[in-house]
Amino acid sequence: MTHATLEASMAADRVRMKDGPPAGSREARALDVTWDDPPGLLGWFCAINHKTIAKRFIVTTLGFFAAGGLIAAVMRMQLSRPENTLVGPDMYNQLFTMHGTTMMFLFAVPVMQAVAIYLVPLMVGSRTVAFPRMNAFAYWIFLFGGLMLYAAFFVNSGPDAGWFAYVPLAGPDYSPGKRVDFWAQMITFTELSGLIEAIVIIATVFKMRAPGMTLNRMPLLVWSNLVTSFMVLFAMPAVMLASTALILDRLVGTHFYNPAEGGDPLLWQHLFWFFGHPEVYLIFIPGLGFLSSVIPTFSRRPIYGYTAMVLSLVATGFLAFGLWVHHMFATNLPELGKAFFTAMSMLIAIPSALQIFCWIATMWTGRLNLKTPMLFVLAFFFILVLGGLTGLMLGAVPLDLQVHDTYFVVAHLHYVLIGGAVFPLFGAFYYWYPKIKGRMMGEALGKASFWLMFIGFNAAFFPMHWLGLHGMPRRVYTYQAGMGWDGMNLLSTLGAFTFAAGVFLSLVNAVASARRGAVAGADPWGAGTLEWSIASPPPPCNFHAIPTVHGRDPLWQPAPGGAPARVSGLAVNVREVLVTSVIDALPDHRMTSPNPSPWPFLTALATTVLFIGSIFTPWAVVWAAIPATIATILWFWPKHKDNSEDLALEKAP
Amino acid sequence: MTTAATPASRSDATLDVSGLPSFRFSHHSPMWWGTLGMIAIEGTVFALAIASYFYLRMHSNTWPMFALPPDLFWGTLNTAVMLGSLVPNQLAKSASERLDLPAVRLWLSVALVFAFLFLGVRVMEFASLNVRWDSNAYGSIVWTLLGLHTTHLITDTIDTTVLDVLFFTGPLDGRRFVDVSENCFYWYFVVGSWLPIYLVIYWGARPWPS
Numbered sequence: 032m033t034h035a036t037l038e039a040s041m042a043a044d045r046v047r048m049k050d051g052p053p054a055g056s057r058e059a060r061a062l063d064v065t066w067d068d069p070p071g072l073l074g075w076f077c078a079i080n081h082k083t084i085a086k087r088f089i090v091t092t093l094g095f096f097a098a099g100g101l102i103a104a105v106m107r108m109q110l111s112r113p114e115n116t117l118v119g120p121d122m123y124n125q126l127f128t129m130h131g132t133t134m135m136f137l138f139a140v141p142v143m144q145a146v147a148i149y150l151v152p153l154m155v156g157s158r159t160v161a162f163p164r165m166n167a168f169a170y171w172i173f174l175f176g177g178l179m180l181y182a183a184f185f186v187n188s189g190p191d192a193g194w195f196a197y198v199p200l201a202g203p204d205y206s207p208g209k210r211v212d213f214w215a216q217m218i219t220f221t222e223l224s225g226l227i228e229a230i231v232i233i234a235t236v237f238k239m240r241a242p243g244m245t246l247n248r249m250p251l252l253v254w255s256n257l258v259t260s261f262m263v264l265f266a267m268p269a270v271m272l273a274s275t276a277l278i279l280d281r282l283v284g285t286h287f288y289n290p291a292e293g294g295d296p297l298l299w300q301h302l303f304w305f306f307g308h309p310e311v312y313l314i315f316i317p318g319l320g321f322l323s324s325v326i327p328t329f330s331r332r333p334i335y336g337y338t339a340m341v342l343s344l345v346a347t348g349f350l351a352f353g354l355w356v357h358h359m360f361a362t363n364l365p366e367l368g369k370a371f372f373t374a375m376s377m378l379i380a381i382p383s384a385l386q387i388f389c390w391i392a393t394m395w396t397g398r399l400n401l402k403t404p405m406l407f408v409l410a411f412f413f414i415l416v417l418g419g420l421t422g423l424m425l426g427a428v429p430l431d432l433q434v435h436d437t438y439f440v441v442a443h444l445h446y447v448l449i450g451g452a453v454f455p456l457f458g459a460f461y462y463w464y465p466k467i468k469g470r471m472m473g474e475a476l477g478k479a480s481f482w483l484m485f486i487g488f489n490a491a492f493f494p495m496h497w498l499g500l501h502g503m504p505r506r507v508y509t510y511q512a513g514m515g516w517d518g519m520n521l522l523s524t525l526g527a528f529t530f531a532a533g534v535f536l537s538l539v540n541a542v543a544s545a546r547r548g549a550v551a552g553a554d555p556w557g558a559g560t561l562e563w564s565i566a567s568p569p570p571p572c573n574f575h576a577i578p579t580v581h582g583r584d585p586l587w588q589p590a591p592g593g594a595p596a597r598v599s600g601l602a603v604n605v606r607e608v609l610v611t612s613v614i615d616a617l618p619d620h621r622m623t624s625p626n627p628s629p630w631p632f633l634t635a636l637a638t639t640v641l642f643i644g645s646i647f648t649p650w651a652v653v654w655a656a657i658p659a660t661i662a663t664i665l666w667f668w669p670k671h672k673d674n675s676e677d678l679a680l681e682k683a684p
Numbered sequence: 685m686t687t688a689a690t691p692a693s694r695s696d697a698t699l700d701v702s703g704l705p706s707f708r709f710s711h712h713s714p715m716w717w718g719t720l721g722m723i724a725i726e727g728t729v730f731a732l733a734i735a736s737y738f739y740l741r742m743h744s745n746t747w748p749m750f751a752l753p754p755d756l757f758w759g760t761l762n763t764a765v766m767l768g769s770l771v772p773n774q775l776a777k778s779a780s781e782r783l784d785l786p787a788v789r790l791w792l793s794v795a796l797v798f799a800f801l802f803l804g805v806r807v808m809e810f811a812s813l814n815v816r817w818d819s820n821a822y823g824s825i826v827w828t829l830l831g832l833h834t835t836h837l838i839t840d841t842i843d844t845t846v847l848d849v850l851f852f853t854g855p856l857d858g859r860r861f862v863d864v865s866e867n868c869f870y871w872y873f874v875v876g877s878w879l880p881i882y883l884v885i886y887w888g889a890r891p892w893p894s
Contacts, residue, residue, distance in 0.1 A: 161714045230721035238714040242699055264721060268728040272736070276828070285817050285824035287736070293749050293821030298739055302732065579699055593697065600702030609701055610714060619712050620705045623859075664846050674855035677706070681858050683783060684705040 059575040061603040066158060066572035069627050077627040079163040080571060081152055084170050086467070088145030091174055092138050098181065099133035100531060102126050107491075111524035113512040123508035124191035125210075129184055131194025132214065135310065136221050137177045139452055140263075143317035144228040146459060147256040149467070151232055153562035154250050156241025156580065158573050158608050159624050161234035164631045164666065169227035171635030176220030179643060183213035190214035193506065195307070196277065198288035198299045203281045212281055212646045215274040220642050222267045229263035232256055239608065240616040241561065242598060243580035250560050250583075251334060254341050255320030258348040259313050265352070266309035273302035283649055297362060304355035312351035314448060316344060318455035319386060322408050325455075325462050326390050328558040329405040330397025333584055336389035343382035343389075350379040360431045369428050376426030380419065387412065402556075403477030407458030410485050414450025418443060421496065436506075439499025445492045457484070457537060464541065465555050469567045470548030476540040483533030490526025494519035559584030577601070577609055580616070605676045620684070623677050630666030637662045707858045709781050709865050719866045723873045726836065730877050733832060734884050737825045741888070749822040751815035753889035758808040763882050765805060766875045769798035773875075777868035780861040785851070788864055792848045795871070799841040806834055813885075826885050833881050836874050843867055 068078035078084065106126050109117045118126065152160055160166050183189055190210045192201035201211045236257045240249070249257075276287040277299070286292035288299050327334045334340060356364065356372040390412075399405070421443040424430050434440060457480075464472045499505075503516050510516055554563035564586055565574060577598040582588025590596040598618075601607045606624040611617060637659035644651025669677075710716055741747045772794035779787035810830060817827035847867055850860060 162718060165718075226725055230718050230725075233721055234714045234717040237717055264724045265728050268725055269732055272729055272732050276736075276824075279817075279824070279828070283818065285828070286821045287740075287824050289821070292819075293740060293744050294824070295740065295743050295821075298736060301739070302736070305732075576698075590697075595697040595699040597698055598701055599698035600700045609704075610708075610712070613711070618699065618701050618704060620708045621701060622707065622714070660842060664842075667846065668850070669855050669857075669860070671855055674857055677857040677859060681706045682704070683858055684708045 062572040085149030092142035095137035107524040107527040125189040157239035168631035169224040173224035175639040180217040215278040218274040229260035251323035252320035270306035315451040321455040321459040332397040335392040346382040404458040404462040418446030437499035438495040442495035465551030480536035487529030559587040634662040749820040755812035762805040780864035
């Protein structure tokens with residue numbers, strides 16, 4: 032039956048046809064048609080399926096990861112020997128600013144949210160996310176914001192004041208021109224995307240879980256994304272306020288950071304690090320969620336200490352907001368405050384240690400299966416322990432003052448961020464790739480990639496501890512011969528290229544496996560969470576029949592005798608979803624989900640015009656707000672077709 | 685959790701949800717959670733902006749810097765207007781939750797009149813701040829606080845206008861009543877967030893009793 036004939040037969044049944052048996056039935060095929068993205072070029076811009084948006088998001092963030100990595104490679108080449116002239120100081124300033132900005136704002140947090148947008152609905156048993164059009168909108172503004180930054184870079188207007196953009200260096204006096212303006216607006220833009228995604232994830236987790244998936248049965252990855260999303264709500268507004276004040280200082284002459292007129296540069300640092308330290312945990316906590324998915328599967332047993340793990344995630348989220356001043360120990364702050372933030376920096380090690388204990392207990396009491404995803408996870412333990420130890424060192428005021436602004440800090444932050452996020456993320460890619468593509472990634476290439484990345488990473492960043500302790504400052508474009516830094520810098524550069532080769536091998540593996548990998552099947556690893564109960568790749572509607580959940584690992588704990596195994600009674604030719612209660616996931620009401628629309632894309636376009644225009648004149652905010660408002664209204668305004676569907680299904684409470 | 689009305693074997697047992705309502709209000713609705721998320725974000729921005737105000741004040745020898753405190757009249761009048769707007773706002777919310785179309789039309793329209801009124805008074809507030817945004821850090825932060833809140837007033841007014849027009853023109857269904865309820869919920873935030881901002885802008889710039 033073609034789509035056209037199926038649609039014609041569906042039209043006859045209208046909303047009377049309800050979801051039914053999952054395997055190849057007429058209802059199942061109708062569901063696929065209903066939930067699929069529209070075809071053609073226009074359909075491409077109208078797509079709102081969460082998997083489509085998430086895949087675009089993941090590819091885009093990986094593209095930025097590659098760009099940030101290429102920039103890092105140029106920097107390492109420049110530093111590979113003393114008094115090198117590959118790039119000059121001006122270009123080097125742009126390079127390290129672009130590298131940090133790209134990795135923090137265009138890769139690390141967005142890729143975690145992108146993966147969440149793909150996996151969370153599948154893991155909680157939902158057909159979609161809570162606000163699919165907002166989800167699409169968030170992707171488009173993220174893309175446009177990132178492209179705006181790179182467009183500026185390619186026309187030699189790349190930001191050059193560091194990814195932290197400390198004032199007064201980033202202020203109008205020391206950074207004339209438009210470089211920092213592009214940076215500031217890109218920050219506001221991409222953080223807007225992050226905030227929207229956080230709301231989408233929170234509402235999806237709270238209201239779209241399959242019946243029976245109480246909060247106490249939610250997968251730990253979903254918990255980690257929930258905690259992360261709440262952190263986003265309270266952390267990212269700080270950097271948006273800070274960057275808005277910065278551009279106001281630069282564009283309309285306000286004085287937030289100008290001490291000559293009552294402003295204070297330290298206000299920037301407080302606002303920036305109130306965001307910036309939680310930012311590290313926004314990257315790290317989803318990584319913990321990946322570990323809690325991969326370890327039970329490859330240990331072949333449920334996670335040890337589920338409740339302790341959840342409480343540790345929540346505690347980490349809370350404590351992350353009490354650390355920001357440890358980035359400011361070298362400033363003139365009261366000693367009592369520094370002591371408090373030292374104590375908090377030590378305290379956060381406790382929940383992390385508790386989780387590590389639970390993972391080790393899970394592996395210890397299980398039967399370990401050392402596939403590629405598990406190797407990346409094991410690397411986390413080695414790298415993060417080192418990064419965590421240097422973190423404790425930097426959390427102490429005397430040592431922090433000693434190594435402040437040296438390569439020791441660069442080594443620490445890369446150990447934490449790459450060990451805490453990138454290695455778990457690569458493990459996650461190898462783990463969920465079969466679900467996304469329907470084929471397995473090559474195991475031999477995977478292991479080769481892992482070892483190159485692991486050896487290369489340690490060769491690149493471990494010497495930086497030594498360099499820092501021997502006084503090499505960070506953010507310098509070159510150094511003189513005879514300082515004793517030559518050998519370690521060369522080793523670091525060779526390590527960086529080895530690491531890059533490992534990443535490239537994984538890319539080759541992914542591309543080759545998409546066509547030639549072994550067919551995966553629904554559950555190739557024998558995992559226990561809901562996403563493995565459906566076909567690989569998942570159908571457009573995710574679940575032809577929404578499952579009911581009877582345990583923490585639904586595939587390992589099927590419905591007991593007589594209990595319902597699935598939901599029935601939702602329309603198949605209208606995007607109808609089940610909404611459940613927050614704590615117990617009891618069925619609450621049915622709700623129609625929005626249809627595909629071009630308006631999220633067009634609204635994002637109008638918003639981009641507003642933001643880019645505002646770099647040049649404040650009046651752009653006024654004039655470009657008009658098309659943005661019109662686009663938003665048209666986005667919201669109900670179509671008669673959608674309205675008639677809603678009315679046909681309507682049942683008042 | 686209830687099972688399907690008809691007895692079934694283990695493999696066929698389903699949880700039939702066809703009898704559930706197609707929309708619900710308040711925390712039952714995902715839209716309520718989305719609105720709460722927006723309130724959390726914007727509330728954090730306001731809180732941080734207020735904290736910035738006091739941070740700058742703490743580091744200044746004089747406050748306000750080389751300016752008179754804002755005139756109290758227009759700001760206090762606007763506070764009264766905003767508090768007054770809570771009455772039609774609540775009546776519109778209650779009407780939407782009763783699915784009472786004529787009452788929603790009436791009270792949403794009345795609330796809209798209030799919205800335009802306090803936007804008009806807001807213009808006078810800016811004129812009575814007694815300082816420019818580019819005069820000094822004090823001027824920058826009070827203009828920003830007032831500007832941030834005004835942005836919320838404008839967006840909520842546009843939102844309310846669109847909903848009001850929709851309720852007169854259609855097409856309508858039950859979920860649009862949920863939209864009205866959530867719009868009123870957000871209105872509470874816009875008014876509620878104004879009270880600390882009002883106190884900071886208008887009374888934070890006046891001498892405190894020693």
